Amino acid sequence: QSTCPDRTGRESQRKMGNSSSASSSSSTYFDGNGTTPLHPAVHKAITESLDCYGNPSTPSDQGKRAKAVIDDANESIKAHVFGVPPECGSVVWTGSGTEGNHTAVLLSLLQDTHASHTQSTKKNKKARAKNPPHIVTTTVEHPAISKHLASLEDLGLVSVTRVKPRGGEVVVEDFAEAVGDTTVLVTVIRAQNETGYLADVAGIAKAVKAVNPRCLVHSDAAQAASKVDCRVSEGGGLEGVDLITVVGHKLGAPKGVAALYVADSVSTANVEQGGVLLKGGGQMKGLRSGTENVPYIAGMGAAAKEVAAGLRYVPQYRRIVTRLLAALQGGLPEGIEAVFNCGSDSKGLPQTLSVGFRGAPGLTSGHIMRECMERGVIVAAGSACDANKKEVDYSQILKEFGVGAEVG
Helix, strand or coil: CCECCCHHHHHHHHHCCCCCHHHHHCCEECCCCCCCCCCHHHHHHHHHHCCCCCCCCCCCHHHHHHHHHHHHHHHHHHHHHHCCCCCCCEEEEECCHHHHHHHHHHHHHCCHHHHHHHCCCHHHHHHHHHCCCEEEEECCCCHHHHHHHHHHHHCCCCEEEEECCECCECCHHHHHHHCCCCEEEEECCCECCCCCEECCHHHHHHHHHHHCCCCEEEEECCCCCCCCCCCCCCCCCCCCCCEEEEEHHHCCCCCCCEEEEECCCCCCCCCCCCCCCCCCCCCCCCCCCCCCCHHHHHHHHHHHHHHHHHHHHHHHHHHHHHHHHHHHHHHCCCCCEEEECCCCHHHECCCECCEEEECCCCCCHHHHHHHHHHCCEECCCCCHHHCCCCCCCCCHHHHHCCCCCCEC
16 A cells, blocks of 8 residues: 655655654655655644634634634635635534544434434433434444444444445445435545545435435545545535545644534534533534644645645546556566556545555565565555554455455
């Protein structure tokens, strides 16, 4: 799994005095799906905003300056990532994509169409146990969604239908069939974090709402926002989607900041005073409590502008990935075949090459990764979120996409 190297990012790391500058200057970084270097424009925005030390919730001049920084970032990410004008929807700034995903799920459970499930009376608790809100998802989600839904399901708070890929693809029609009258949410990852597979979330949203117009659609776009069109406006890659999670460190901003787009179609009437997931002072229109991280929000607003500018290179990235795959196949010994895990380059992220090898018994992703790193090429053997596991089993995600265990 790898993405095209970011030369600007490597230069910015050296300018910032990275302690490993000697090694980074002699290596090529291809793990942009794991994280990205801080973009110079983002570094500049963060540094400048450090002088805005006021609390953005206060009416002081310093507070107003800090609030203006947040407002500018809201407008930037709406315009450049989500493709909507400033007055449309809301942006909830979070500390991570995981928090954004969890907030989106909880918001879906607080909609007017299923408000009875949010009440704590004894009668409603019994009703909820018999007929919990229904959520539809896939078997190839990031753990921030899959594990959260499993936890809610274990508690009896929701029922979950998990749609499996067919023929290596997430099929739109399967979601229309899975949705029912009690379905409050369909959540589908836009770009699969291990393979780069692109799901047609806009098509899924259209099909789902034709069956149940009240059902919300969420997409974890953490891996997609810096690489493909994620606009919710007409013709956009996420047209018709109600809730979208994007993550700072995947698009040239720092770790520790993310954003959840909340469309006007999402009701917040049943959100208890103080927040959805984090309750307290009621910042961000009462959706997420906690004093805002002004510098990091400023950085993500700056990153959004760079994302929009970089999307014009998508065709070029696709050509590079196609050439890389051809070079791999042409340079392999007889009897060994390179297997592209997305099926074909048109189905995956334009900057991502997720590849395995058939016909090489005993070859593992760990072997390949170590050989690459010894040669100064930084790649990944799976999700960065699984890196702390003592033993990494054969990827469940690859199994779901139909890639056999014989592929190294």
